[in-house]
Amino acid sequence: MSDFRKMTAAEIAAAEARGATAEAWALVSVTDDFDPSQLLQCRLEGRVEIGSGARIHRSAVKNYRLEARTLVEGVTALECRRRSSFGNGTPVAAMNECGGRTVKITERMSAQTAYMTVVYRHRPQLIAALDKMADDLAASRSGDLGETGCDCRIVGARFVREVRMGDNVEIDGASLLENGTLCAGARIGADVKAYDFIAAENARIDNGATLERCFVGESCRLDKGFTAVDSLFFANSHCENGEAASIFAGPYTVSHHKSSLLIAGMFSFFNAGSGSNQSNHLFKSGAVHQSAHLRGCKFASGAYIMSPAVEGAFTMVLGHHADHHDTALFPYSYLIEKEGRSQLMPGANLTSYGTVRDVEKWPARDRRTVKRDVIDFDEYNPYTAGAMLRAVDMLHTLQENDPAAAQYNYNKTVIRSTALARGVKLYNKAIVAALGAMLDGAAPNERYDGTGRWLDMAGQYITKREAEAIADDIEAGRLRSFEEIDNRFRVFHVHYAEYARSWAEQVLTSLLGHAPTAAEAAEAIEAGRNAHQAMRRTTDADHDRDCAPELAVSYGLDSDDPEEIEADYRTVRGLK
Structure with a gap:
């Protein structure tokens, strides 16, 4: 921060000669190297x-x-008219429109602390502690200047x-910015x-975007x-044209179409097709319902979901779904509409090249430098x-019962017997690869116990045990700031691979009936x-089908030569 002094009479006269005026020159301070040429036809107040x-x-x-x-x-007016915390402490009704999951935003907020505030409402002491941290930070950042x-460049x-x-920071042509912080x-x-x-x-907000409490x-x-209103967007999210209301947009939430609405839900590594929509029409008690679309979900064009609902990680959603499905147990699935019902195809997305492309593109598109949000990109992980x-166990149970x-029938969806059998095979192969x-x-390394259930906390894979230990320490006052909380998440992240191996060893032990020997572990690695x-x-075969010559329709428009048509097709598609 600079050291300031009062302007001299000569400097004031020179500034006034350049069209500068002041409500009171005595309230204007400058640095020792000030030159009156820094002011031109301006008005200084306060x-x-x-x-x-x-x-x-x-x-x-x-x-x-x-x-x-x-x-x-x-600039028409760059002004501070009242004491302000500059957006810090603003309550945002994320995920649930009625405010039951309200987050007080701060410039130090990470995706993980926000997730905990939104999801862990069953722990009121935890929420009170997190809210107090936000209030304290807002108070420390409050000022009347x-x-x-x-x-910076404000033009x-x-x-x-x-x-x-x-x-x-750069502000170029903005219409109105009020009560905010630009990091x-x-x-x-x-x-x-x-x-x-x-x-x-390094966030960018441009071209007529309008935000309120975000x-x-x-x-991003x-x-x-x-x-967008009452919404949270975390690292590398990219949204254009459409609308968001009361959403928790975890890392890499993407929406590009004017007709797309994201509302009252949780998303991450998500892509919204044109015309995709979630609605909250069960208004008997108000707009109280919500949906969770777990990591990697995609909505096809025109996809519709009526809340409440939840889909498993990496699920492709096609068609309209209004029966409030819960498919969280079944990752990598297709959820399609057929004859007015929600049909689940377990594991079907494991055969799609699109899933591979998504997993590979996210780390390549990471633009962050600070990296306050912890993000794990691993394709094979305990979560x-x-x-x-668990999905394989459920599928076997369904089959054994009939x-x-x-x-x-499963949680408001239909699973055909052929899809069930195929899902078991796909999941088993993917489990072997993951282990x-x-x-x-x-x-x-026995120091890192990764056994038990794992969570995906807004981009970070972490054991439920560690998440609850962090929550316990916040409630007990052992973690007193957002920096201390974030550091705990980062420490786990640093040793993620050791924790993941511990989980895999536990699973292999369960499958073998005994702790694996070195030879058995090596055999499992080779099988994987x-x-x-x-x-x-x-x-790869799915990729080849997507690049097949019969899909060259509309290419080589002015050509009658099949070789020219193929050359145009391969050049445009970037195929060898």
Whole structure:
């Protein structure tokens, strides 16, 4: 932070000669290297502090500190009209429109602490402790003077009110920003309107987006008229054109279409097709219902779900579903509408090249530098593998209860007997691949106990045991700040591979009936590699079908030569 002094009489006269005016020059402070050329046709009101090389041109500034090399140009009003916490502590009714899962946002919030606040409402002492941390942070950030960081650029904006900025922030053409924090590297573009918000490091909000009571996480992008209210967006999410209301958008939540609505739900690694929609029409008690679309879910064009509902990780949803299904037990599935009913195809998505592409593209598209949100990208992990083990048990149970059935009813869905049998085979192969990969991922280490159930906490795979231990320590006052909580999540993340191996060893022990020998572990690793290769042959074949010559329809429009048509097709598709 710069050291400031009062302006001299000569500096004031020189500034006034350049068209600068002030409500009271005595309230204007500058650095020792101040030059009156930094001011041009501007109006200064209240307390204004001008850092080294900061410039104010053709703008009105009220109650603001401008740090070094910041430019304010063509701004109708950059002002702090009242004491503000700059968006910190704003209550956001995420996931449930009636506010039963309200999160108080802060500039230090991670996806994991937000997840805990949203999901763990059965622990009121935990929620009270997290809310107090948010209130304390908001109080510590409260002030009656707005601030910019160094090297900020605020140009062509209309009203920027009660907004605090980190270093290298850019505001270009925004319509109205009010009561918010822009962390380092954030970018706000033309016609944006945002109220009661926080934009984390390198977030970008552009082209007419409108936000109210929202948190926009690190390297997120909201663009092209996207509107959101009471929503949380975490790392690398990218939403354009459509609408969000009361959502928890975990990392890599994507929506690009004008006709798409995300409402009253939890998402992560998610993709919304055009016209996809979730509704909350059961209004007997108000808009109290919600849906959870677990990691990697996709909605096809026109997909519809009536809340409440939940789908297992990496589920592809096609058609309309209004019976409130619960398929959390069945990852990598298709959920399709057939004859007005929700039909579940367990494990069917394991054969899709699209699933492989998704798993590979997410780490490649990670734009973060701070990495406050913990994200695990591992394809083979205890969370989905554990779900597949439970899914196989459930499928066997359904079959054993009625061996001759043509179809089975499960949690408001229908599973055909042929789909059940295929699902068992697909899951078993994927379980073998997952166990082998996790056993091969780290050396045995008894210090890291990964046994038991695992969770996916907004992008981080973690044992339920450790999540509850963190919650216990928050309630007991042993973790007193968001930084301390985040550090606990990061420590687990650092040793994730050891925890995952421990889980895999437990499963292998259960399957063998005894602790595996080194030779048996090596055999499981080799079996896993073989299973993985077999699965890849299946997904590669799916890729080849998607690139088959018969799909060259509409290519080579002006050609009658099959070779030219194929050349156009292969060039455009990037095929060898």
